[in-house]
Amino acid sequence: MNEATGATSPEAAVVSGSDLVDLVAQQLQALLSAGNYDAVKMLLQPVQPVDIAEAIGILPRTLQALAFRLLSKDEAIEVYEYLEPAVQQSLLERLRSGEVLELVEEMSPDDRVRLFDELPAKVVRRLLAELSPAERRVTAQLLGYEPETAGRLMTTEFIDLKEFHSAAQALTIVRRRAPDTETIYSLYVTDGERHLTGILSLRDLVTAEPEARIGDVMTRDVVNVRTDTDQEEVARAIQRYDFLAVPVVDREQRLVGIVTVDDVIDVIEQEATRDLYAAGAVQAGDEDDYFQSNLLVVARRRVVWLAVLVVANGFTSQVIAMNDDVLKHVVLLAAFIPLLIGTGGNVGAQSSTVVIRGLSTQRIQALGRMKAVLREAMAGGILGLLMLIVVVPFAWWRGESLLVGAAVGISLMAITTLAATAGAALPLLFDRMGLDPALMSAPFITTATDVAGVFIYLRTAAWLLEQTNGIAF
Template sequence: MVAVDRRELQDLVRSQLQVLLEKNNLQGAKVLLVPVQPADIAEAIEGLPETMQAIAFRLLPKSEAIEVYENLDSTVQQALIEDFKRQDVRDIVDKMSPDDRARLFDELPAKVVRNLVAQLSPQERQATALLLGYGADTAGRIMTPEYIALKEQWTVLRALDYIRSRAFVSETIYYLYVTDAARRLTGILSLRHLVTGHPEQTIGDLMTREVISVRTDADQEDVARLVQRYDFLAVPVVDTENRLVGIITIDDLIDVIEAETTEDIYTSGGVQTGGDSYFQSSLFNIARRRVVWLFVLLITNTLTTTVIRSQEDVLQQVVVLAAFIPLLIGSGGNVGAQSSTVVIRGLNTADITTKQALSVIWREAIAGLILGIMLGVVVMGWAYLLQDNAEVAFTVGISLIAISVLASTTGGALPILFQRIGFDPALMSAPFITTVVDVLGVLLYLSLARYILGIGSS
């Protein structure tokens, strides 16, 4: 049996599906999609021309269409909604899980959302309104109210009967939650422990009373870290009175982790996403978002020119010093970028806390010193071979050591400082750190050159 790479399979399905649709062979396209997983069908539809996406989606049976729709990118979901008839929309949106529906509504214009909400069944309308009532990026916004809650006095037999009746309308049955008459969360029970219990045992005898839960206003990124730390498949969400209002499952948190990581990567590169898919935004919007940081860096870089002009007398007397400026600031920028990347990632994953600030900064300073010595020795030898001037070579080597310590310390300190004052540490990204090191590095280099070479001020 020949193994086929998943990406190759997706490309194959998409290309064959497009060929069949171009030939108007709808029955062949329908047969092609039968053995394909919903997530792969969604990706194949996303790769089709816009005029074919709605046609391909309509070929799916209703039982599969909902899951495929939930896996589609939000922009494709919006496009399909515009193409569907009113009843088609109601059937799809009404059967979506509440958390996926709330995520879709976040992406749609308010007028469209109002029309869709009006078409939902009363039960689904209430569930959606509950989620949309919580703040963006909170546990309440991404939870689902579709869970199974048991009572302490129930027997195992009764609980199993109840689970059978609710299994297909619940997000997961692997974790079972126990609540009292006021819906307060009192315990948790795994399906494994339930099915291995005696039929006449009560849920109170089997459940675990120490339950790890999150509040509805908890940040979704903190919830993701919690689930990652304890290897949960789901986590219960409670309100201020400890009443169980929903659960968050691992599949939704994987999406959160991916979205947060993507945002951090874009931010660290000086790119504003605005919450939209970067590669599906217009070129004008992309340029508008990227130019903000570039203007900031452009203005900041003019300080480097100012520093060089203020030290013109040094460069005029020893012109060869100018040749090493790109090497020094480039190396310093790279060292600073490495430090900031490590520290920003550590802050985002909670491996580093602001309480550890001094030890982290000190560690990065020592790392910068070691790197500087290693690089400085090589550059010193290279500079001597090029210029045959020991004083210039020594100046370049010592400057690189000093710049490396400066860059590593700055790269470690600024993200921690930003987090402490309430900003995203990713703002202290590689481009910004590099610019800071450029300005200070040039000033440090030319000041050391003035001192070591004995050049007086003009």
């Protein structure tokens, strides 16, 4: 749908989403290759900027700059902000110097800063020097904040009003400044020293009497974040209060910017990607270009954690070697080692996943950390009991010995309880230590329970043998 007119493109009438993008990309490549540039402009005219950006990203690099140059100036700026960082950098290399400067100059400050974060320092310094004084000052200000904080994420394009303005005067200000503002749905009220004193929505302003003072219709209790607030906290604030934007203040409570919901969605995706990588024991990198990275970079990101896990799994082999006398006496005990450590790993992974997600959404605080660990420990015991009903008779029958069945049953209960407890406790411990709880993820929990599970199993079997004087009854 066209944002301005509400019109729907012919392609969008029959396809949507990725299918539409693929169709546009195919037609775009064919028309560009044929040199039919007028048809390209007609093709792209009804398509949404985000879809155009994705379609351009699919094109061969030799055609990306050509397609981009055929966009109108305003549309090109909007499309550029949606492009992947790798495509943005590629276009900067292929566009002429004047085109690049005009493009970067017209970008919103927060999008410009994200672009600069991806560019080499030498290129950033050159582009900064060529920006207009006003844009250079704003960009330098945002770059001065710590990465992944509200200050680095915010935009300075917002509308602020004064308490003495009438509703009619405020509407005039909104109309005048709207073209240069990222959002007009949330309006902020400041005093003479730019201190944040209130907030009102566009709806409240439109429905207010024309002569009403802004100070009388605004809300004085304003939820805000500081420039040094972590971006995850900003995302949670917007999610909690269903905001379209949240104001950002400095240490003196002066309004310096706003973080909009579209930027928060990007943060949520970025943090979720990092947690998923950590859960798979993959070293965090630039998530956006992971699938464009060469194989050596991919291998380097994975080999570190794999090496740690290999060393840790070496303890499992050591435990088995230390208890070889038990295995020599009852060889069939070895057949159930994979079953026990696999079950323990799965239970531990389930518990760690639940707790890590609870920490991420902050829902675990309502239950309490200790109660959460006890709850998972009890769940592990119940799971062990339920599986024991099936596994022990099978182990007894398969091992042709009550000792094997008893060793498997006792160990299964102990391992599932221990795995669930460790899976819940270790992420909480990491979080308390100020580390990312996602690091204590499924591969690490599985490795830890492997070592502990084998030790518990073989020592249980050895104890049962001692109690029966070495007779595998």
